[in-house]
Amino acid sequence: MTRTLRGAWTRRRVLAPLAVLAAALVASLTVCTALAGDSGDAALVGPLVLVGAVVLAAPARAVADERRGELALGRLRGRGRLRLVAQLVAEPLLALLLGGLVGLAVGTAVAPGDASTGVLCLLGVAAAGCLAVGAVLAGRLREPLADQVAPLARPRRSSAPVTFAGLVVLAAAGYAAFAAHQRPAGPPWLLDLAPALCGLALGQVLVWVMQALARLAVSRSEFASPAVFLAVRRLARRPGTLAPLALVVAAAVVATVAATAASAGHRWVDQTARLGAGAALQVHLHDVGAAQALTLTHRLDPRGRWLMAAVLLPRQGGTRSVLVDTPRYDRVAGPVLSGTAAAPTDRLVDRLTTGPRPARGDLARLTGRVSGPLMPTAVQLRVDYVTDGNYVATRTLSARPGPDGVLQARQAVPGCTHGCVPTAVSLDARGPRVGTLSVSVAEFAGVDLRTTFGPQLHRVSLVHPPTGLRPVSTQRPAPVIVTGRDRASRVQGPDGSTRPASVHGTVAALPLAGTHGTLGDLGTALVGALPTSPSTQVLVLARGDTPARLLAALPGDPVTLAQVHRRVDVRSGAARTRTALLVGLCALLVAAIGLLAGLDRQRRELAHEVAALRVVGYPTDRLRPSVVVELLACGVAALLAVGLGSWLAVALLLDRMRLLTVPADAVAPDDAAPAWLLASGGVVALLLVAALMGRGRAVPERSSRPALLREEGVR
Amino acid sequence: MSERLELTGVSYVAAGRSLLHDVSVSFHPGEVTALAGPSGSGKTTLLSVAGGLLEPSSGTASYAGRPMWRGNGDPRPEVAFVLQVYGLVPILSARENVSVALRARGVRPAEADERAEAELARFHIADLGDRQVEELSGGQMQRVACARACVVGAEVLLADEPTSELDQVNRGLVMEELRAEADRGAIVVLATHDLELVEACDRHHVIDEGRLDP
Numbered sequence: 001m002t003r004t005l006r007g008a009w010t011r012r013r014v015l016a017p018l019a020v021l022a023a024a025l026v027a028s029l030t031v032c033t034a035l036a037g038d039s040g041d042a043a044l045v046g047p048l049v050l051v052g053a054v055v056l057a058a059p060a061r062a063v064a065d066e067r068r069g070e071l072a073l074g075r076l077r078g079r080g081r082l083r084l085v086a087q088l089v090a091e092p093l094l095a096l097l098l099g100g101l102v103g104l105a106v107g108t109a110v111a112p113g114d115a116s117t118g119v120l121c122l123l124g125v126a127a128a129g130c131l132a133v134g135a136v137l138a139g140r141l142r143e144p145l146a147d148q149v150a151p152l153a154r155p156r157r158s159s160a161p162v163t164f165a166g167l168v169v170l171a172a173a174g175y176a177a178f179a180a181h182q183r184p185a186g187p188p189w190l191l192d193l194a195p196a197l198c199g200l201a202l203g204q205v206l207v208w209v210m211q212a213l214a215r216l217a218v219s220r221s222e223f224a225s226p227a228v229f230l231a232v233r234r235l236a237r238r239p240g241t242l243a244p245l246a247l248v249v250a251a252a253v254v255a256t257v258a259a260t261a262a263s264a265g266h267r268w269v270d271q272t273a274r275l276g277a278g279a280a281l282q283v284h285l286h287d288v289g290a291a292q293a294l295t296l297t298h299r300l301d302p303r304g305r306w307l308m309a310a311v312l313l314p315r316q317g318g319t320r321s322v323l324v325d326t327p328r329y330d331r332v333a334g335p336v337l338s339g340t341a342a343a344p345t346d347r348l349v350d351r352l353t354t355g356p357r358p359a360r361g362d363l364a365r366l367t368g369r370v371s372g373p374l375m376p377t378a379v380q381l382r383v384d385y386v387t388d389g390n391y392v393a394t395r396t397l398s399a400r401p402g403p404d405g406v407l408q409a410r411q412a413v414p415g416c417t418h419g420c421v422p423t424a425v426s427l428d429a430r431g432p433r434v435g436t437l438s439v440s441v442a443e444f445a446g447v448d449l450r451t452t453f454g455p456q457l458h459r460v461s462l463v464h465p466p467t468g469l470r471p472v473s474t475q476r477p478a479p480v481i482v483t484g485r486d487r488a489s490r491v492q493g494p495d496g497s498t499r500p501a502s503v504h505g506t507v508a509a510l511p512l513a514g515t516h517g518t519l520g521d522l523g524t525a526l527v528g529a530l531p532t533s534p535s536t537q538v539l540v541l542a543r544g545d546t547p548a549r550l551l552a553a554l555p556g557d558p559v560t561l562a563q564v565h566r567r568v569d570v571r572s573g574a575a576r577t578r579t580a581l582l583v584g585l586c587a588l589l590v591a592a593i594g595l596l597a598g599l600d601r602q603r604r605e606l607a608h609e610v611a612a613l614r615v616v617g618y619p620t621d622r623l624r625p626s627v628v629v630e631l632l633a634c635g636v637a638a639l640l641a642v643g644l645g646s647w648l649a650v651a652l653l654l655d656r657m658r659l660l661t662v663p664a665d666a667v668a669p670d671d672a673a674p675a676w677l678l679a680s681g682g683v684v685a686l687l688l689v690a691a692l693m694g695r696g697r698a699v700p701e702r703s704s705r706p707a708l709l710r711e712e713g714v715r
Numbered sequence: 716m717s718e719r720l721e722l723t724g725v726s727y728v729a730a731g732r733s734l735l736h737d738v739s740v741s742f743h744p745g746e747v748t749a750l751a752g753p754s755g756s757g758k759t760t761l762l763s764v765a766g767g768l769l770e771p772s773s774g775t776a777s778y779a780g781r782p783m784w785r786g787n788g789d790p791r792p793e794v795a796f797v798l799q800v801y802g803l804v805p806i807l808s809a810r811e812n813v814s815v816a817l818r819a820r821g822v823r824p825a826e827a828d829e830r831a832e833a834e835l836a837r838f839h840i841a842d843l844g845d846r847q848v849e850e851l852s853g854g855q856m857q858r859v860a861c862a863r864a865c866v867v868g869a870e871v872l873l874a875d876e877p878t879s880e881l882d883q884v885n886r887g888l889v890m891e892e893l894r895a896e897a898d899r900g901a902i903v904v905l906a907t908h909d910l911e912l913v914e915a916c917d918r919h920h921v922i923d924e925g926r927l928d929p
Binding site: 222223224226229230233234237238605608609611612613614615616617618619701702705706707709710 | 759760762763768769787788789790792795796798799800802803804805806807811815816818819820824825828847863867875
């Protein structure tokens with residue numbers, strides 16, 4: 001144990017990156033697993049596990065390289081391979097456990113929860129790290145001993161297992177993309193892993209392509225400037241130069257896909273909440289009829305600045321009919337629905353208001369003149385209506401014609417103070433029913449019955465007086481706006497009855513109805529309608545800036561847009577997209593930390609190269625541009641690969657990953673990756689390449705003095 | 716090329732350890748001079764100070780009256796090295812390693828490649844020109860390093876153990892080429908503990924524990 005501790009302290013420079021990586025991995029896994037568990041999908045951490053497993057290879061290689069001499073000595077002494085590997089793995093295991101414990105403490109502090117999850121993460125990371133170190137050491141054991149004891153390390157070409165692993169990743173990514181498009185789709189864990197597999201595969205392909213291009217460029221850059229001449233050869237001939245690219249690309253693709261998912265999820269929840277709320281505030285009215293709600297809003301807010309009545313009818317065949325007080329739509333609902341799929345409704349609602357409005361008043365009047373050879377003894381006007389208490393009532397006005405045939409009647413109308421709806425009108429005559437009645441006034445609670453119920457009420461034949469007249473507007477198709485998927489031929493009224501509909505516009509989605517619905521004018525629909533059906537939801541929609549006194553006057557508690565937003569967020573499981581984003585960002589962080597482990601070796605190699613060039617007469621200022629060219633090539637390649645890879649992964653996988661639970665009547669999430677997000681992913685990859693690979697190439701002049709080369713053993 | 720490479724009262728101390736003590740010596744054009752001595756005696760350090768790779772702690776190293784130390788550890792353009800660990804650029808092929816030395820001195824790439832090819836042939840390794848140097852054996856790399864030093868026609872050629880990895884035939888070949896360099900007027904200094912090589916030189920100095928034996 002003491003020997004292991006002493007050894008670990010001596011090799012702390014190589015073991016430190018492994019410990020830091022273990023800390024980052026365990027902390028990330030602990031936090032992400034806790035969040036993924038909360039959102040009900042533990043498989044979401046899959047990409048982080050995969051990227052973490054690949055990242056571990058870099059510090060494992062560094063540790064194995066550091067122990068190259070000991071490995072050779074052990075072999076020379078005839079030590080068994082297993083014993084040798086086990087002995088050399090002890091120090092990395094110590095580093096992994098120490099780092100993992102720090103990560104566990106950080107992880108449980110950030111996301112307190114079941115400690116056993118964190119411990120499992122720690123043990124998993126330690127085991128994976130040991131496996132990686134052991135595998136690299138076992139690979140080194142297969143090298144010829146003569147090479148291993150030579151003071152000069154030979155360049156190590158990509159081994160068959162590494163190439164095979166690359167091909168396996170490629171095949172796995174292809175299978176994941178294929179499985180995602182099958183019906184039923186592949187297992188959820190495979191779909192969750194798919195972006196990481198695609199990223200790794202793309203990164204691997206990028207490395208192969210860059211290597212092939214660099215080798216091709218070697219023969220074509222014989223006479224190029226020193227910058228290009230050296231950069232091309234460095235890319236083509238130095239093993240491991242391009243390896244970080246694959247990891248950066250993979251992690252950046254995972255992060256970009258996750259960011260796209262989170263952004264799409266956020267936009268979807270926002271839009272769905274706005275469509276579901278219809279306005280900044282919703283007040284559900286119970287035991288209140290539609291007409292009463294309409295007149296209530298008109299009474300409280302006569303100028304229509306803040307309140308709008310609306311009713312929601314039960315779905316029929318998946319379609320929901322919504323009726324709103326359309327003249328107030330722009331003012332009340334417009335601001336909230338702006339930018340949603342229902343935004344075009346603004347321009348169409350004006351076409352929906354066609355007929356008279358519900359009645360409000362307390363008086364009925366009938367004035368007219370009877371003409372004919374025989375006068376009736378009385379003329380009766382009977383009006384059926386739905387009261388503001390949402391029940392059916394009848395009022396009959398009876399008038400006796402005077403000698404000159406003139407008749408007049410007036411009567412109080414109960415149940416219309418807060419709005420009532422005349423549903424039918426009948427006229428009758430007592431006594432001789434000969435001649436005609438010219439009606440000059442037929443008014444019911446402020447409604448001109450002659451306009452509402454048609455021309456039959458202007459000049460009435462007493463021989464066959466009209467009975468059961470229905471409002472004219474109910475005899476015409478109701479104007480409606482429909483969603484793109486619906487071609488409604490009939491539409492529901494607030495009483496639950498249906499009537500023919502005429503479509504006056506089509507939009508992608510409607511407020512309160514989603515993607516399957518119709519929108520009509522409440523006032524128009526109320527005319528002639530029977531009492532509001534109990535299954536109809538009556539609400540008042542209000543603007544966010546509605547005065548408190550108006551809200552207080554409404555018989556119900558307001559539901560805010562934020563509350564609807566939260567409800568949609570919970571029901572759709574949008575937390576999964578945020579967990580996926582955190583997993584993506586953690587993968588990027590872990591990849592960056594993992595790559596730092598290999599920088600020391602890169603810096604040493606470059607210092608040797610620069611010293612060798614300085615000794616033949618190249619000053620450092622003529623050599624620096626070659627590093628810039630190399631970084632530029634890698635950075636641009638990473639930028640393009642991440643942009644293309646993310647676009648491909650988003651197009652192929654995102655809608656199949658089922659991160660959101662989308663109801664059938666909701667708008668579909670916009671899964672297309674915005675160009676700015678793809679570009680951001682690419683830029684992050686470019687910056688990471690510039691920062692990490694650039695750091696590996698930051699060799700100060702004093703560190704690359706040609707005198708370095710005089711020292712034996714400097715490679 | 717009638718100027719001398721002169722070290723006057725040179726001492727060099729590194730990490731508190733004195734590696735050279737008050738060394739004064741002159742190297743002459745047209746001569747091959749050997750610096751002989753056991754391992755760790757200070758041969759490599761003396762060559763490094765003489766070539767301007769290290770700044771002497773005291774004393775001066777100069778060529779044609781100009782100090783060899785230029786302030787940053789880069790050698791003067793008149794100087795070429797064959798380093799003990801070759802000092803080849805690992806990412807370049809054998810020919811490119813020779814060619815870059817010419818390119819660094821402003822020779823056009825095409826001409827540099829042509830001359831590099833010829834120089835490799837001079838050391839019997841023309842067939843290895845396209846091989847990356849890390850794929851070569853120690854002896855092959857040593858000859859590439861010699862070719863790189865000789866190709867530039869330097870006025871001062873400092874070679875540290877230039878034949879340590881070579882067989883008898885190639886040792887003779889390298890010595891012959893170094894002699895040719897001296898014959899054209901260059902100052903050639905070899906650090907070696909190979910007595911055969913020492914005997915083949917025009918002059919030799921023995922160094923032990925950082926002091927030149929009189």
